[in-house]
Amino acid sequence: DQQVKQNSPSLSVQEGRISILNCDYTNSMFDYFLWYKKYPAEGPTFLISISSIKDKNEDGRFTVFLNKSAKHLSLHIVPSQPGDSAVYFCAASRGGSYIPTFGRGTSLIVHP
Amino acid sequence: GAGVSQTPSNKVTEKGKYVELRCDPISGHTALYWYRQSLGQGPEFLIYFQGTGAADDSGLPNDRFFAVRPEGSVSTLKIQRTERGDSAVYLCASSPLLSTGELFFGEGSRLTVL
Numbered sequence: 001d002q003q004v005k006q007n008s009p010s011l012s013v014q015e016g017r018i019s020i021l022n023c024d025y026t027n028s029m030f031d032y033f034l035w036y037k038k039y040p041a042e043g044p045t046f047l048i049s050i051s052s053i054k055d056k057n058e059d060g061r062f063t064v065f066l067n068k069s070a071k072h073l074s075l076h077i078v079p080s081q082p083g084d085s086a087v088y089f090c091a092a093s094r095g096g097s098y099i100p101t102f103g104r105g106t107s108l109i110v111h112p
Numbered sequence: 113g114a115g116v117s118q119t120p121s122n123k124v125t126e127k128g129k130y131v132e133l134r135c136d137p138i139s140g141h142t143a144l145y146w147y148r149q150s151l152g153q154g155p156e157f158l159i160y161f162q163g164t165g166a167a168d169d170s171g172l173p174n175d176r177f178f179a180v181r182p183e184g185s186v187s188t189l190k191i192q193r194t195e196r197g198d199s200a201v202y203l204c205a206s207s208p209l210l211s212t213g214e215l216f217f218g219e220g221s222r223l224t225v226l
Contacts, residue, residue, distance in 0.1 A: 004154075032212040043116070043203055043217030044155065051212075089154050093213030097168055099145065100213040102154035 003027045004092050006103035014111050019077040021106050023090030026071065030092040033066060034100060035075045038087045047088075048075070080110045114138065116218035118204050124224045125194055133189045133221045137206030144187050145215060146179055147203040155203055161187060162209075194225045 005024045013019045025033075031052050036044035050057040050064045050073070057064050063076045077084055087107050091100035117136040125131055137144050142163055147155035157171040164184045172178075176194075181187040191198055201222045205215035 006154075009152075034213050041219065043205070043219050044215075045217065046214045049212065049214060091154075091213060097160060097162075098211055098213045099157055099160050099168060100215065101157065102147075104152065104154045 001026075002103070003030075004090055004101050004103040006090050006106050008106050009104070010107040010109070012109045012111065013080045015082055016079045019075075019080045019084065019108055019110065021075040021077075021088050021090075021108065023073050023075075023103055024071055025073075025092050027092070027094070027101075028071070029094045031095050032093045032098065033064070033073050034091045034093070035062075035064060036089040036091060036102075038089065038105070044089055077108075080108075082110050082112050084108060085110050116204055116206055116216055118202075118218035118221050120221055121219065122222045122224075124226065126226050127194060127196060129194050129225075131191045131194055131223060133191075133202050133204075133223070135187045135189070135204030135206075135218060137185065137187070137204070138216055140208070141206035141216070142184070142209045143207045143211060144181060145205040145207075146187070146189050147205065148200045149203055149220070150200045158189070158202075191223075194223075196225050199223055199225045 034049040035047045038044040087105045090103040093100045144161040146158040160168040161181045176192045178190045201220040203220045205217040
């Protein structure tokens with residue numbers, strides 16, 4: 001029973017355009033939502049997060065949007081760069097231990 | 113370096129053997145996590161330490177898996193009687209005490225059970 005779902009295994013975007021990665025969750029108890037980025041042969045690295053009391057958080061080219069009623073969040077990357085090519089994991093955590101639960105990931109390829 | 117260090121980076125073993133995977137977290141991080149990532153999947157939670165004690169081991173798949181952190185720093189994940197299905201990348205992460213899910217991961221230990 002996957003509590004965090006990333007239904008698109010891959011996404012291909014041209015350099016300079018917007019990349020939109022989507023994530024759905026089922027557990028309404030989640031307090032924080034996070035995005036991690038992973039390059040091959042490396043561990044995931046934290047990218048950006050959002051609290052459940054907010055609907056948007058922006059950090060440079062990266063913006064995360066949260067729609068609590070739809071239990072949906074998305075990561076927008078504008079403009080996309082070839083160095084953004086990686087696997088992006090959506091994750092969610094809840095109060096207490098805040099242990100993140102991860103989705104299966106979306107592989108983003110940004111073409112020059 | 114100052115990051116999370118995991119050894120070995122690669123381990124090939126035979127079915128039925130015993131394996132130990134080591135994690136050296138970022139200095140000062142009190143929380144330590146083990147995850148397992150199989151091909152095409154996201155990281156799957158195994159166990160979480162707060163200091164020396166296992167605060168949550170609900171993700172350990174069965175009693176062949178065990179982890180320790182005796183001095184509140186380095187941790188060892190131990191797998192007994194390995195099975196082919198245990199083949200995966202084992203990821204260790206650490207975080208400061210008050211983290212809302214922002215973890216610092218190591219590069220992982222790739223375990224292959226033949």
